[in-house]
Amino acid sequence: NAGVMQNPRHLVRRRGQEARLRCSPMKGHSHVYWYRQLPEEGLKFMVYLQKENIIDESGMPKERFSAEFPKEGPSILRIQQVVRGDSAAYFCASSPRAMSGNTIYFGEGSWLTVV
Amino acid sequence: QQQVKQSPQSLIVQKGGISIINCAYENTAFDYFPWYQQFPGKGPALLIAIRPDVSEKKEGRFTISFNKSAKQFSLHIMDSQPGDSATYFCAARGGSEKLVFGKGTKLTVNP
Numbered sequence: 001n002a003g004v005m006q007n008p009r010h011l012v013r014r015r016g017q018e019a020r021l022r023c024s025p026m027k028g029h030s031h032v033y034w035y036r037q038l039p040e041e042g043l044k045f046m047v048y049l050q051k052e053n054i055i056d057e058s059g060m061p062k063e064r065f066s067a068e069f070p071k072e073g074p075s076i077l078r079i080q081q082v083v084r085g086d087s088a089a090y091f092c093a094s095s096p097r098a099m100s101g102n103t104i105y106f107g108e109g110s111w112l113t114v115v
Numbered sequence: 116q117q118q119v120k121q122s123p124q125s126l127i128v129q130k131g132g133i134s135i136i137n138c139a140y141e142n143t144a145f146d147y148f149p150w151y152q153q154f155p156g157k158g159p160a161l162l163i164a165i166r167p168d169v170s171e172k173k174e175g176r177f178t179i180s181f182n183k184s185a186k187q188f189s190l191h192i193m194d195s196q197p198g199d200s201a202t203y204f205c206a207a208r209g210g211s212e213k214l215v216f217g218k219g220t221k222l223t224v225n226p
Contacts, residue, residue: 004158033212042121042204042216043159056212091158098212106151106158 121217
């Protein structure tokens, strides 16, 4: 039973380029969450999605960031026109249903470096 | 009010000792308090969690103590081992799907 799969694990982008981070939830999970972790900081919530729906995007920056979870395929976190401050680890988590405490599983993260 | 304050930032313990990490919160709507363990280059993994209707929960060498009136909770690691060396995060959730994380404690257990 594969866990939450994130790719790429490491991504280097130049300022102004686009970054696309992908997340495949665990089998049977239809709820996906994205969190960002800055160096020496805890994780900060970005967005919560169910298939084809954004449920809560209150943690997403207003500009340049978007997320989707299509009917088929992985969830995508897209960062346009990246800046140095976007350098961070981006973690995806999934769960089989809402408000599920001990069944939220995190992936191993995607480390974005903006040069 | 959405913050979870975690201390200490770093902790060094001798093998066999007790590691104690503390967290405090303000939002009384929080009703689920998990602790996560994170190794370098890995994602956080759920260690143990508690709800506010109990004051203590124990799983093996890991214990959460919860003080609802003080809005504080703590993680105790008994008989700490070098393999426990990692960063530990407390978190809280309530009223929404968001987990609010503390800033983490880097634990080093010396052999």
